[in-house]
Amino acid sequence: MNIAILDDYADLVRTLDCFPRLGGHQVTIWNDHTTDLDDLAGRLRDAEVLILLRERTPIPAALIERLPRLKLITCNGPAPHVDAAACTRSSVLLCCNLHSRLSYATAELTWGLIIAALRQIPQESARLKNGGWQRTVGTGLHGHTLGIFGYGRIGKQIAGYGKAFGMRVLVWAREPARERARAEGHEAAASQQALFEDADVLSLHLRLVPETRAIVTGADLARMKATALFVNTSRAGLVEAGALVSALRAGRPGRAAMDVYEEEPVVNGRQPLLGMNNVTCTPHLGYVERDQLEQYYADQFDMVLAFAGGGPIHVFNPDTHGKH
Numbered sequence: 246m247n248i249a250i251l252d253d254y255a256d257l258v259r260t261l262d263c264f265p266r267l268g269g270h271q272v273t274i275w276n277d278h279t280t281d282l283d284d285l286a287g288r289l290r291d292a293e294v295l296i297l298l299r300e301r302t303p304i305p306a307a308l309i310e311r312l313p314r315l316k317l318i319t320c321n322g323p324a325p326h327v328d329a330a331a332c333t334r335s336s337v338l339l340c341c342n343l344h345s346r347l348s349y350a351t352a353e354l355t356w357g358l359i360i361a362a363l364r365q366i367p368q369e370s371a372r373l374k375n376g377g378w379q380r381t382v383g384t385g386l387h388g389h390t391l392g393i394f395g396y397g398r399i400g401k402q403i404a405g406y407g408k409a410f411g412m413r414v415l416v417w418a419r420e421p422a423r424e425r426a427r428a429e430g431h432e433a434a435a436s437q438q439a440l441f442e443d444a445d446v447l448s449l450h451l452r453l454v455p456e457t458r459a460i461v462t463g464a465d466l467a468r469m470k471a472t473a474l475f476v477n478t479s480r481a482g483l484v485e486a487g488a489l490v491s492a493l494r495a496g497r498p499g500r501a502a503m504d505v506y507e508e509e510p511v512v513n514g515r516q517p518l519l520g521m522n523n524v525t526c527t528p529h530l531g532y533v534e535r536d537q538l539e540q541y542y543a544d545q546f547d548m549v550l551a552f553a554g555g556g557p558i559h560v561f562n563p564d565t566h567g568k569h
Contacts, residue, residue, distance in 0.1 A: 246553060247314070249292035250274045252301040257535070263543035266550060270294075278302070278510055286311040293317070294552070296545050297327070299532065301509075306331030317552050319545040321345055323452075329562050339561040340548040345540065351531035352402035355478045358502040359386075359446055362474055362525040384472070387411035392434070392444025394461070395479070396422040400450035404431050415443055441468040446476065447498075453480035461485060466492035473498040478531045481507045490517045499523060504531050 248270050250258055256276050258264055273292075279285060280302060289295060289312050297304070297320040304318065304327040317338045318327060324341050332339045361367060364383035372380060391407035393400045396418040404426065407414045416426040416433055417440040423433040434440040441447060447469065451457045461484040469475065475498045477484065486507065493501055502525040506516055509529055518524045532538075544559075551558045 246270050246293045246316075246549070247291050248272045248294040248296065248549065249289050250296045250298075252278055252298050254278070255533075257538060258542060261539050261542055263539060263546055266543075266546045270549075270553075282308055282311070289315070294319070294549055296320075296542075296549070297324075298538075298541065300324075300326040302326070304328065306334075309335050309337060312337075317549065317557075319548045321541045321544060324561065325453075333562045333565050336565055338552065338557055338565045340552070340557055340559045341561045342544045342548070342559045345544060347398065348532070348537050348540065349402060350534040350537040351478055352399050352406065354504065354527070354531050354534075355399070355403055355448060355476060356406050358478065358504065358525060358527065359448070359474065359476060362476075362500055362502040363446070367525060368522075386446070389413070389445035390415055390443055392417070392440045392447040394418070394437075394440060394447065394449050395451035396426050397450060397452070399479075400448075401425075401429070403448055403450060404429070412446075415440060437465065438468060441465045442470075444473060445470065446474045448476040449479045449483055451479055451483055453482045458482050459485040461488070463488035463492060467495065467497050469498035471496050471499045473500070475501045476503075477501075478504040481505045490521075493518075493521060493523060501525070503527070504529055 248267060250272065253274050253276050258274055275288060278301065285308055291314060292312065293314055294317045295315060297318065299321065306328045309328060309331045315337050317340065318332060319340045320327065321342050322345065323343065324339065327339060329339050365381045369379060369381060387410060389412055391412040391414050393404055393414065393416045396416050404414045404416065414431040416423060416431050417437050427433055434443065449461065451460065463485055466475065466488055489501060492498065500523045503518055504527045511528065519526055548559055
């Protein structure tokens with residue numbers, strides 16, 4: 246089969262242990278990024294299989310309809326960026342593994358950002374390399390309050406890290422999740438507003454769905470302490486558009502650490518957060534870790550081989566099966 250893999254920014258896929266599984270198939274890998282429909286239609290015109298890495302490239306109906314040879318799209322996790330109805334109309338099977346094995350990559354990156362921001366590690370490292378010496382005084386974690394908004398798989402991991410660092414852990418989430426947090430030795434906030442008021446470090450760990458879009462408002466951010474750190478390694482759309490930049494300029498919260506942005510990838514620095522001295526930024530590295538990506542691609546290669554063998558797995562639109 247003719248297989249296309251998009252958005253392999255680091256040219257990693259060829260080096261993975263699982264890559265030889267695709268031996269015998271024609272594989273084309275794209276290391277850059279585009280969302281231009283004409284460019285994508287040209288790149289994918291011969292593709293029978295399209296392998297995606299999370300939500301890096303949207304796959305709308307207008308693109309699917311221009312790919313008559315396409316038979317299969319694979320992805321990991323939910324696929325809000327793929328028009329599943331258009332796939333079904335065009336007899337394209339969509340296979341998504343919604344239950345990937347447990348990963349710690351995003352939680353570890355989150356904790357790295359927290360420490361980097363509070364101890365001003367990027368600034369001090371740059372100063373040292375430029376011939377200078379220490380000029381800032383950092384903030385520690387022990388005895389401070391860690392606020393966690395969302396208590397799913399990653400939120401739970403972050404709570405464990407907070408406890409290990411001697412922090413008070415305060416959770417706000419839906420009631421069943423708050424009950425789990427209490428049972429696991431953490432505190433539940435009295436309200437969303439109380440979470441923002443009390444936290445010294447506040448980290449978002451929610452899925453972006455219609456109910457959670459813009460769930461963090463400018464008013465929430467304005468409640469934070471002037472010394473507090475706001476952290477987002479989940480999705481930029483969880484925060485009201487423009488609210489974080491305005492809040493940081495107003496001084497509440499005093500700092501932020503960001504791994505996600507309203508438009509990705511960020512091109513030519515066109516993102517106001519990048520120019521703010523009180524913000525620590527990384528380019529959506531949360532899940533970008535070798536073991537995690539080995540798992541992501543191995544799962545998808547299994548989907549491709551299962552499809553080639555006539556027994557597709559993790560089928561998201563089963564009404565399409567058998568039309569090819």
